[in-house]
Amino acid sequence: xxxxxxxxxxxxxxxxxxxxxxxxQNLNHDAMYWYRQDPGQGLRLIYYSQIVNDFQKGDIAExxxxxxxxxxxxxxxxxxxxKNPTAFYLCASRSGPSYNEQFFGPGTRLTVL
Amino acid sequence: GxxxxxxxxxxxxxxxxxxxxxxxxxxxxxxxxxxxxxxxxGPVLLIALYKAGELTSNGRLTAQFGITRKDxxxxxxxxxxxxxxxxxCAGPNKISSGSARQLTFGSGTQxxxxx
Numbered sequence: 001x002x003x004x005x006x007x008x009x010x011x012x013x014x015x016x017x018x019x020x021x022x023x024x025q026n027l028n029h030d031a032m033y034w035y036r037q038d039p040g041q042g043l044r045l046i047y048y049s050q051i052v053n054d055f056q057k058g059d060i061a062e063x064x065x066x067x068x069x070x071x072x073x074x075x076x077x078x079x080x081x082x083k084n085p086t087a088f089y090l091c092a093s094r095s096g097p098s099y100n101e102q103f104f105g106p107g108t109r110l111t112v113l
Numbered sequence: 114g115x116x117x118x119x120x121x122x123x124x125x126x127x128x129x130x131x132x133x134x135x136x137x138x139x140x141x142x143x144x145x146x147x148x149x150x151x152x153x154x155g156p157v158l159l160i161a162l163y164k165a166g167e168l169t170s171n172g173r174l175t176a177q178f179g180i181t182r183k184d185x186x187x188x189x190x191x192x193x194x195x196x197x198x199x200x201x202c203a204g205p206n207k208i209s210s211g212s213a214r215q216l217t218f219g220s221g222t223q224x225x226x227x228x
Contacts, residue, residue, distance in 0.1 A: 043201070102203075
């Protein structure tokens with residue numbers, strides 16, 4: 001089945017630790033995105049990537065880092081510099097330049113203790 | 114930047130009732146997308162609209178692309194318990210460059226269906 005997978009579903013970390021969230025897609029999509037969602041709020045863009053080895057900061061990139069070494073994979077690292085890392089993180093992908101629709105993974109809920 | 118104002122913020126309705134929600138912007142959009150998010154899950158695309166005045170249905174859901182291109186509406190007919198969730202509107206961000214096609218999202222409408 002084609003789709004976007006995120007792992008793990010739930011993640012707990014101690015304050016001050018870096019943590020990496022996985023996002024994989026087998027849709028052959030070019031563009032990939034990371035969003036953060038806080039309770040009762042909409043989606044805020046962290047980073048996005050249009051092609052392999054290229055990525056751009058979104059609206060709230062501070063304290064996060066990404067890589068795009070393979071088309072299928074776009075991991076997000078939440079660093080210790082992120083002041084309020086506890087949130088629901090969503091990965092999305094888009095097929096190509098002619099399309100606006102983004103398709104989302106199931107999300108990872110990160111809790112920093 | 115562009116903002117999408119989505120209303121209402123929340124709705125409590127009886128099972129079987131029809132639902133209507135809308136999204137407005139001060140800027141023109143050339144695409145409107147409607148997503149539904151179940152608790153603890155990622156948003157799922159319901160309907161995509163590409164043309165001003167367009168009316169598109171997906172089962173009991175109907176969405177319209179406003180003629181001014183600054184608004185869109187989503188209607189749900191004969192609501193059922195599984196319609197519970199958060200409904201988001203979204204549109205491509207004109208500020209984004211090239212083919213990045215970033216989306217601007219509304220803040221969502223939380224729908225609760227009472228039995």
